[in-house]
Amino acid sequence: MIQKRWAVWPFVLPGLLYLVFTHLAPTLYALYLSFTSYDPAQRGGPEWLGLDNYARLLTDPQVARALLVTAQFAFEVIPLNIVFALALALLLNAASRRLSGLRAAFFLPSVASAVVVSLIWLWLYEPTFGLLNQAFKAVGLGPMPWLSDPNWALHSLVIMRVWRGVGWNAVIYLAALQTIPEDVKEAGRVDGASDWQVFRYITWPLLTPVTIYVVVTGLISTFQTFAEPFVMTKGGPLESTTTVGVLIYRQAFEYGEMGLASATSFLLAIVIFALALLNFLRVRRAG
Amino acid sequence: MRKILTLTLALIGTASASTITVWYAGTFQGHMDLVNKTIVPAFEKANPGVDVRVEFVPWGDLSTKLNASFAAGNAPDVFMHGAAATAGFAANGRIVPLDSYLTQIDTKDFGKTLNQGQYLGKKYMVPVFGAGRLLVYRKDLFQQVGLDPNKPPTTWNTMLAAARKLTTRDSSGRIQRAGLLLDSAGTNLQQVYASLLWQAGGDFFDDANKVVKFDGIQGIQALKFMQQLFDPQTGVSPLGEPVSPVSPLVTGRAAMLFAVPDDLTTIKVNNPDVYAKLAVAPALKDKEQATLYSFSGFFLNADSKDKADAWNYIKFATSSKNLEDFNAAAGNIPPLQSLVSASFVKSNPILQSYIQNMQYAVGNPNVPNWTKMRDILSVQLERAIYGKASAAEALRTAAQSVKRELPK
Amino acid sequence: MKSRALINMGVIAFALVTLAPFAWILLSSFKPQSEIFAWPPHFLPTRLSLEHYVYALTSTHIPLYFLNSLIVAIMVVAGNLLIAVPTGYAFARLPFQYRDQLFLAVLAGMMVPNQATVIPLFIITKHLPLLGGNDLSGAGGNGLLGTHLGLALPHIVLAFVIFLSRQFFSELPGELRDAARIDGATEGQVFWRVYVPISLPLLATITIFSFVAAWDDFLWALIVGVGEETRTLQVGLSVFLTQGSANWGPLLAATVLATIPIVILFIVNQRAFIAGLATGSDK
Numbered sequence: 001m002i003q004k005r006w007a008v009w010p011f012v013l014p015g016l017l018y019l020v021f022t023h024l025a026p027t028l029y030a031l032y033l034s035f036t037s038y039d040p041a042q043r044g045g046p047e048w049l050g051l052d053n054y055a056r057l058l059t060d061p062q063v064a065r066a067l068l069v070t071a072q073f074a075f076e077v078i079p080l081n082i083v084f085a086l087a088l089a090l091l092l093n094a095a096s097r098r099l100s101g102l103r104a105a106f107f108l109p110s111v112a113s114a115v116v117v118s119l120i121w122l123w124l125y126e127p128t129f130g131l132l133n134q135a136f137k138a139v140g141l142g143p144m145p146w147l148s149d150p151n152w153a154l155h156s157l158v159i160m161r162v163w164r165g166v167g168w169n170a171v172i173y174l175a176a177l178q179t180i181p182e183d184v185k186e187a188g189r190v191d192g193a194s195d196w197q198v199f200r201y202i203t204w205p206l207l208t209p210v211t212i213y214v215v216v217t218g219l220i221s222t223f224q225t226f227a228e229p230f231v232m233t234k235g236g237p238l239e240s241t242t243t244v245g246v247l248i249y250r251q252a253f254e255y256g257e258m259g260l261a262s263a264t265s266f267l268l269a270i271v272i273f274a275l276a277l278l279n280f281l282r283v284r285r286a287g
Numbered sequence: 288m289r290k291i292l293t294l295t296l297a298l299i300g301t302a303s304a305s306t307i308t309v310w311y312a313g314t315f316q317g318h319m320d321l322v323n324k325t326i327v328p329a330f331e332k333a334n335p336g337v338d339v340r341v342e343f344v345p346w347g348d349l350s351t352k353l354n355a356s357f358a359a360g361n362a363p364d365v366f367m368h369g370a371a372a373t374a375g376f377a378a379n380g381r382i383v384p385l386d387s388y389l390t391q392i393d394t395k396d397f398g399k400t401l402n403q404g405q406y407l408g409k410k411y412m413v414p415v416f417g418a419g420r421l422l423v424y425r426k427d428l429f430q431q432v433g434l435d436p437n438k439p440p441t442t443w444n445t446m447l448a449a450a451r452k453l454t455t456r457d458s459s460g461r462i463q464r465a466g467l468l469l470d471s472a473g474t475n476l477q478q479v480y481a482s483l484l485w486q487a488g489g490d491f492f493d494d495a496n497k498v499v500k501f502d503g504i505q506g507i508q509a510l511k512f513m514q515q516l517f518d519p520q521t522g523v524s525p526l527g528e529p530v531s532p533v534s535p536l537v538t539g540r541a542a543m544l545f546a547v548p549d550d551l552t553t554i555k556v557n558n559p560d561v562y563a564k565l566a567v568a569p570a571l572k573d574k575e576q577a578t579l580y581s582f583s584g585f586f587l588n589a590d591s592k593d594k595a596d597a598w599n600y601i602k603f604a605t606s607s608k609n610l611e612d613f614n615a616a617a618g619n620i621p622p623l624q625s626l627v628s629a630s631f632v633k634s635n636p637i638l639q640s641y642i643q644n645m646q647y648a649v650g651n652p653n654v655p656n657w658t659k660m661r662d663i664l665s666v667q668l669e670r671a672i673y674g675k676a677s678a679a680e681a682l683r684t685a686a687q688s689v690k691r692e693l694p695k
Numbered sequence: 696m697k698s699r700a701l702i703n704m705g706v707i708a709f710a711l712v713t714l715a716p717f718a719w720i721l722l723s724s725f726k727p728q729s730e731i732f733a734w735p736p737h738f739l740p741t742r743l744s745l746e747h748y749v750y751a752l753t754s755t756h757i758p759l760y761f762l763n764s765l766i767v768a769i770m771v772v773a774g775n776l777l778i779a780v781p782t783g784y785a786f787a788r789l790p791f792q793y794r795d796q797l798f799l800a801v802l803a804g805m806m807v808p809n810q811a812t813v814i815p816l817f818i819i820t821k822h823l824p825l826l827g828g829n830d831l832s833g834a835g836g837n838g839l840l841g842t843h844l845g846l847a848l849p850h851i852v853l854a855f856v857i858f859l860s861r862q863f864f865s866e867l868p869g870e871l872r873d874a875a876r877i878d879g880a881t882e883g884q885v886f887w888r889v890y891v892p893i894s895l896p897l898l899a900t901i902t903i904f905s906f907v908a909a910w911d912d913f914l915w916a917l918i919v920g921v922g923e924e925t926r927t928l929q930v931g932l933s934v935f936l937t938q939g940s941a942n943w944g945p946l947l948a949a950t951v952l953a954t955i956p957i958v959i960l961f962i963v964n965q966r967a968f969i970a971g972l973a974t975g976s977d978k
Contacts, residue, residue, distance in 0.1 A: 007882040008789040015782025016797065018852040022816060023804045029815035030807070040358035040814060042379050088709050095706045096699065102710045104965050109713060111903070111957050113911040115929060116950050120716050123723075128538055131719055134738075142459065148527030150673070167713060224808045227913070236472040237527040238673055239666060248810045253351040255659040256375075258358075258814060265811030272806045308922075314934040316755075342922045345933045355918035358814055359821040361837055557728075 034262035041256050053263035066247045074222035076158045084166045089173035106167030114227035121160045150238040169214050176210045212283050216276045223272045244268045305593050306338045308363040314343045317616035330603045337596050362588050364597040369583045370403035371651045377406040378655040383587045384409035388598050400622040403582045403650050413605050414584035417620035418547040419641050422568040428542040439568030450523035453542035466523035468541030477665045478579050483509035485577035485649045496654045502686035510678035517672040537561045552618040567640040570647040580648035656692040663688045724947035747948035756923050760931035767846045771909035774851030783860020805854045841921030850909045856901050863897040899967035928953050
């Protein structure tokens with residue numbers, strides 16, 4: 001078969017060219033800005049600084065703190081998300097078909113906007129008349145300082161984020177579960193394996209590709225978290241919810257430090273990329 | 288219809304129409320209605336050929352939008368901002384000194400409020416409305432615990448004593464009702480600290496805004512007093528009370544708090560029964576009697592292509608009549624002395640108290656990079672009240688970082 | 696049989712936890728103004744009132760914001776279906792130089808947070824040559840600022856859509872293409888006549904995903920929108936959140952209204968969407 005070389009370009013060029021000017025160009029410009037001092041309100045434009053911004057970031061305890069907060073957030077959200085999503089998927093897989101209409105309900109939190117969801121949870125977490133503390137009170141538990149205690153605020157954001165993501169990931173797991181042939185599991189049971197052993201040694205390994213996907217998309221979205229802490233806690237109390245996303249926003253739009261904000265963004269991108277790559281490599285070695 | 292007409296005119300190029308853009312800060316419905324339905328149509332009628340495009344930007348989004356528009360070069364001709372933003376914009380040459388324009392208006396009536404937008408001896412802002420921070424308390428709760436509701440506290444010590452009486456705790460020792468509820472983070476924390484600092488006789492910087500002074504003895508005193516208020520055992524305010532859609536004065540979570548007039552307007556509309564039980568204490572005194580007042584107003588963009596019409600709009604929108612309507616809409620403090628006797632003030636005793644206390648008004652310092660300095664300070668104040676650092680240590684840390692942000 | 700009942704109850708419990716917050720907001724949005732701020736609070740409205748909806752729809756610019764968001768979202772969906780899907784197809788099925796490297800670059804782009812790129816893109820958008828009064832060098836006018844196309848700009852081709860399409864098409868059998876090519880079909884015919892008709896799950900997924908991306912955008916919409924004419928719903932929501940405003944009622948109503956199009960879109964596409972989403976994860 002004769003392959004016409006140019007035949008591929010009508011498919012690829014429009015999309016790639018578009019990305020070049022809406023994504024690549026701004027990213028390269030931001031990369032340039034990360035080596036400069038640039039305050040949008042200033043008239044002079046960017047001033048070349050070399051590696052100063054990066055040097056500042058690596059020695060700034062605030063940046064280290066924000067990275068730690070972000071990492072803690074990600075490493076709490078992702079495993080919880082997987083556990084609940086998988087549990088829900090297993091339940092849905094075994095539940096009566098009449099309940100399949102409920103799947104739409106599980107999706108609603110993940111397709112509603114982050115700002116809307118944050119507003120809703122701000123009401124839920126309201127200390128005296130919020131739904132959650134009212135429910136706690138009804139069963140005799142004291143009011144929880146959901147967002148006001150520096151030891152609790154990040155966990156409260158984690159709970160909300162997990163609530164938001166479980167439905168989405170559960171459906172992905174569900175689809176994968178339905179592709180596992182019943183006779184594979186049956187063979188295990190014939191050999192005397194318990195339900196748990198069937199899950200642990202047959203189902204779970206077969207779900208590995210899905211888990212990788214959930215982990216990588218989870219890394220990208222949790223490490224960039226901005227809207228929830230910005231709307232709900234403004235990064236407090238005691239900076240306990242100041243994620244890197246919040247820090248970048250402050251630098252760029254409140255302090256007029258666009259250069260530093262760009263450098264922080266690339267630092268974050270490198271961290272995300274490294275973690276995602278690590279994950280891929282681990283799988284490649286395993287499989 | 289008007290829009291289509293303007294568009295058509297612009298297309299055929301017959302009109303010598305000039306368009307000016309104006310950004311208002313805040314999105315209070317009463318303000319939006321007044322500006323869109325009354326002020327702008329009246330201005331356009333009086334100035335044929337000038338088309339005013341108004342946008343109302345939420346306060347929280349104002350810096351973001353302004354920064355982006357400065358970067359791209361399409362900032363509005365006229366924009367509203369708080370007085371504390373003056374220095375930053377002026378130092379960068381983004382706004383025009385208004386001294387030569389101000390000769391056209393009755394500056395005497397504005398009195399000292401015009402000085403709030405002053406930087407290096409020049410005036411940059413025409414004030415539109417003001418807010419002050421005063422102690423507001425529930426008279427009924429005062430009575431309940433045996434305090435005289437007509438004798439509000441006037442000093443730090445009497446305030447602390449009253450607050451202790453008003454504080455209630457549950458069986459586990461957690462504060463149920465705060466005697467004096469304070470924000471433990473952010474701008475509000477900084478603003479309450481500012482008032483205490485001035486009351487102690489201190490200040491943020493020296494008069495030339497060159498030397499950091501808030502880490503001095505008065506600053507430490509003020510912060511130590513704040514630590515007392517937040518003390519987990521003997522304090523009167525819980526740490527980290529989150530924002531709630533209903534005022535803590537209404538829910539009974541607080542007996543006293545520092546409020547701006549806007550906060551009280553909301554209570555007046557939604558919970559008139561509680562509003563009737565509120566009263567305002569005069570500015571507190573330790574060594575000095577002082578409290579924070581800040582005005583917001585109009586700035587004129589240095590890159591405006593039509594400064595004459597832009598100024599005309601500022602002049603028009605800050606006429607005595609228009610300022611009266613604007614301040615009446617949300618119950619704010621008018622910047623004109625002549626409006627002190629306006630009917631919306633006379634019928635509002637709480638607003639009157641705010642106006643009377645303006646004699647003790649102090650403003651936040653007018654220095655470039657103020658937003659960042661304010662945040663640096665807030666973070667350290669928060670550490671101190673959470674007991675993570677001593678007052679002296681927290682202020683020293685803040686002072687070191689703030690020094691680096693001061694212009695050389 | 697008993698365990699099946701237990702399992703069903705588990706699913707229902709999950710659904711309740713998921714839906715309760717929405718139900719609460721929905722109910723609250725029907726409370727009369729006097730009850731929203733009533734103290735102590737009423738959980739259920741004593742009577743259902745439409746006042747906040749009436750207010751939001753007649754006394755504010757919410758209908759205009761809604762229309763703006765809808766226009767932008769439709770542009771974004773069209774752009775992704777017509778431009779991004781074919782690009783993903785090419786990455787999966789057509790051989791060309793540096794294919795894998797280019798794909799990796801597209802993925803890497805997803806990792807830079809948009810707070811960093813939003814100002815550079817803003818500057819580019821203002822200086823697009825020959826648009827919005829600009830001359831050939833991009834000076835003089837406002838480019839695409841304050842236009843619907845400007846609002847849609849960063850979302851018209853989404854990297855994630857290219858990624859999802861590539862995954863989907865690489866799972867379809869390649870023999871389909873080979874067979875059609877032998878029959879003399881051009882690459883374009885192969886794509887449109889052979890692959891597109893069997894890609895409904897993908898197209899449904901992408902419709903929803905790109906609609907949501909456009910509908911939820913805040914930061915870009917905030918700075919690019921000029922005046923009421925191009926203010927979107929998400930930016931409009933923050934109008935109700937302003938200091939000292941007593942607008943929680945209309946905010947609740949607007950929040951509910953903002954969720955409706957997504958719910959409708961989702962229910963219409965549900966079956967295909969779930970099938971499409973599942974394919975993204977297999978490779």
